[in-house]
Amino acid sequence: xxxxxxxxxxxxxxxxxxxxxxxxxxxxxxxxxxxxxxxxxxxxxxxxxxxxxxxxxxxxxxxxxxxxxxxxxxxxxxxxxxxxxxxxxxxxxxxxxxxxxxxxxxxxxxxxxxxxxxxxxxxxxxxxxxxxxxxxxxxxxxxxxxxxxxxxxxxxxxxxxxxxxxxxxxxxxxxxxxxxxxxxxxxxxxxxxxxxxxxxxxxxxxxxxxxxxxxxxxxxxxxxxxxxxxxxxxxxxxxxxxxxxxxxxxxxxxxxxxxxxxxxxxxxxxxxxxxxxxxxxxxxxxxxxxxxxxxxxxxxxxxxxxxxxxxxxxxxxxxxxxxxxxxxxxxxxxxxxxxxxxxxxxxxxxxxxxxxxxxxxxxxxxxxxxxxxxxxxxxxxxxxxxxxxxxxxxxxxxxxxxxxxxxxxxxxxxxxxxxxxxxxxxxxxxxxxxxxxxxxxxxxxxxxxxxxxxxxxxxxxxxxxxxxxxxxxxxxxxxxxxxxxxxxxxxx
Numbered sequence: 001x002x003x004x005x006x007x008x009x010x011x012x013x014x015x016x017x018x019x020x021x022x023x024x025x026x027x028x029x030x031x032x033x034x035x036x037x038x039x040x041x042x043x044x045x046x047x048x049x050x051x052x053x054x055x056x057x058x059x060x061x062x063x064x065x066x067x068x069x070x071x072x073x074x075x076x077x078x079x080x081x082x083x084x085x086x087x088x089x090x091x092x093x094x095x096x097x098x099x100x101x102x103x104x105x106x107x108x109x110x111x112x113x114x115x116x117x118x119x120x121x122x123x124x125x126x127x128x129x130x131x132x133x134x135x136x137x138x139x140x141x142x143x144x145x146x147x148x149x150x151x152x153x154x155x156x157x158x159x160x161x162x163x164x165x166x167x168x169x170x171x172x173x174x175x176x177x178x179x180x181x182x183x184x185x186x187x188x189x190x191x192x193x194x195x196x197x198x199x200x201x202x203x204x205x206x207x208x209x210x211x212x213x214x215x216x217x218x219x220x221x222x223x224x225x226x227x228x229x230x231x232x233x234x235x236x237x238x239x240x241x242x243x244x245x246x247x248x249x250x251x252x253x254x255x256x257x258x259x260x261x262x263x264x265x266x267x268x269x270x271x272x273x274x275x276x277x278x279x280x281x282x283x284x285x286x287x288x289x290x291x292x293x294x295x296x297x298x299x300x301x302x303x304x305x306x307x308x309x310x311x312x313x314x315x316x317x318x319x320x321x322x323x324x325x326x327x328x329x330x331x332x333x334x335x336x337x338x339x340x341x342x343x344x345x346x347x348x349x350x351x352x353x354x355x356x357x358x359x360x361x362x363x364x365x366x367x368x369x370x371x372x373x374x375x376x377x378x379x380x381x382x383x384x385x386x387x388x389x390x391x392x393x394x395x396x397x398x399x400x401x402x403x404x405x406x407x408x409x410x411x412x413x414x415x416x417x418x419x420x421x422x423x424x425x426x427x428x429x430x431x432x433x434x435x436x437x438x439x440x441x442x443x444x445x446x447x448x449x450x451x452x453x454x455x456x457x458x459x460x461x462x463x464x465x466x467x468x469x470x471x472x473x474x475x476x477x478x479x480x481x482x483x484x485x486x487x488x489x490x491x492x
Contacts, residue, residue: 002044003163004053006079008107009089010099011059014119018089018146019043019056022156040079042261047156055079060103074245084163085113087155088138089146092121096132104136113162116141117155122148221263221270222391225300227328228310229320233340237310237374238262238275241384266384274300301327305437306334306391306471308383313341313353313371317360325364332438334390334472335367338383343373366464367471390471394437398467403431403441410462419450426451429481438473448478 005022007015020026023043041056057079058072080086088107090100107114116138121129122145130141142158144151226234239245242264262273276297301307307328311321328335339353350371357369368386372379407428416426427446434440441463460474 002051002053003085003160004055004083005159006055006057006076006083006086006112007089008057008060008076008080008086008103010061010091010103013059013089013091014146015089016041016056018087018117018119018144018152019054021146021149021152022054040075042263045156047160050160052160055083060106063102080107080110080112083112085115085159086110087115087117087159089117089119090133090136090141092118092124092129092143094120096135100133100136104138108137114138115155115159115162118143119146121145122150221272222306222387223272223274223304224306224308224387225274225276225297225304225333226308226310227276227297227301227324229312229315229318229324232310232312232315233374234310235275237308237338237340237372237380238273240374240377240380241266241271241273269388274304276300298327301333302331304333305394306336306387307331308387309335309337311337311339313339313345313349317353317356322360325361329363329473332473332475334394334437335364336383336386336390336471337361337364337367337369338374338379339369339371340374342371343376343378366469366473386471393467393469394439394472396436396439396467396469398433398439398441400430400432402466403433403463406462406466407431407443407459410459414455414458416451416455419452423447423450434477435475438475439467439469440475440477442477442479444479444481446481448480451478 007018009015019041022045024045025043040058043054043056045052045054057076060076061070061073086107088103090096116133116136118129118133118141121143126143129143133141142151142155144155146152226237228234242262262275264271264273309321309325309328311317325335325337339357342350345353368390370379370383370386372383374380407430411428416428418425424447426448428443428448428451429445431441431443434442443459456476460476463469463476464474
């Protein structure tokens with residue numbers, strides 16, 4: 001197992017800055033603002049050949065009995081329980097205060113090894129900056145500057161010396177499926193016709209082969225970003241899926257500020273859940289902190305395999321909901337929609353919400369909608385099942401023979417229309433897969449620039465039906481063949 005180091009201290013002492021330096025990332029939001037971090041945030045680091053985990057925590061208020069600071073303290077205490085060693089950060093410039101003493105007394109009761117790190121000490125004499133902190137009774141203080149990196153390596157070396165070494169194996173099976181390249185790019189049109197004929201006569205992939213590919217892919221964790229407006233129940237859903245109070249779920253908009261990644265496993269499938277900050281209208285985002293949070297949320301969507309868009313059944317579906325859904329669609333991420341707090345509305349309101357969904361989110365007709373109560377755990381299993389189906393659709397392997405068969409069958413049922421009188425009718429010859437997440441289908445032929453959007457949507461529906469691609473956007477790319485002799489004759 002990897003050693004686990006928890007970073008603990010009062011607000012604004014530099015825990016997130018140290019976290020980013022230890023993990024060599026920018027995963028934690030850093031700003032000169034007290035109480036920015038609230039949930040516990042995990043990251044991976046490495047010292048030489050030895051990997052480790054580090055947990056960033058919110059400002060520790062051991063005496064808080066209620067409110068958001070009480071919830072933050074619960075998160076910190078859980079991080080301490082999970083850790084092998086605690087790094088207690090104090091502010092060297094602010095000096096020792098009563099709050100530090102209370103935290104030190106609380107940490108001693110945990111029984112965990114503790115290293116006292118005096119931060120923000122750049123340009124200061126070590127003897128002067130550490131003098132007062134000996135009074136905490138936690139041994140020799142380590143002087144560091146997390147912002148500049150001073151003393152951080154020495155701190156980490158000292159910390160890892162206190163933790164027994166153990167062999168760690170991180171061997172992930174690479175099961176990525178590269179999309180097919182154009183199989184006929186090197187052939188002329190006549191040779192393409194012959195190759196397409198042979199392709200259409202080839203046997204389809206067996207069910208056993210398809211299952212084998214799916215099973216191999218399932219070994220990789222599925223990244224799920226939970227997004228939506230503030231206070232719709234994103235953190236509550238995360239806790240319901242994980243089965244513990246992993247993140248703070250508090251009845252206050254904007255509780256979550258960072259994008260928190262949580263590993264969990266169900267029925268042998270590994271997941272990475274990403275709890276995100278609520279997205280408000282751009283005109284209502286004033287604080288720089290919230291702007292950083294929005295950026296983190298958008299990054300989480302782009303990095304995810306599947307997004308869960310959460311709506312509040314007690315609120316009208318707003319323009320902002322549609323904007324968030326549109327960004328997910330543009331990012332090409334697979335999507336499942338959860339209409340939360342369904343247990344709190346009556347029958348009339350339920351009918352009204354469903355009508356509102358059809359009217360305002362009809363462009364999400366490819367996604368499954370679930371009516372849930374994250375607080376009571378209702379509809380969670382069905383929601384997760386749809387996530388798995390959407391992920392399978394997003395990473396589906398679309399064999400070229402079957403794609404071309406579906407294309408030819410669609411053309412036989414309804415040929416593409418001419419753009420206008422005298423114009424050539426588009427000729428769709430064959431199709432192959434051009435990418436995954438989202439699936440991209442590349443169609444080759446002649447005069448494809450004349451294919452109207454309506455016919456493209458028709459083809460999209462046929463491909464979705466044939467390959468059961470529910471839950472993921474589908475993109476069709478047309479590539480027209482060019483006649484090299486046209487340009488030559490014009491020059492004459």
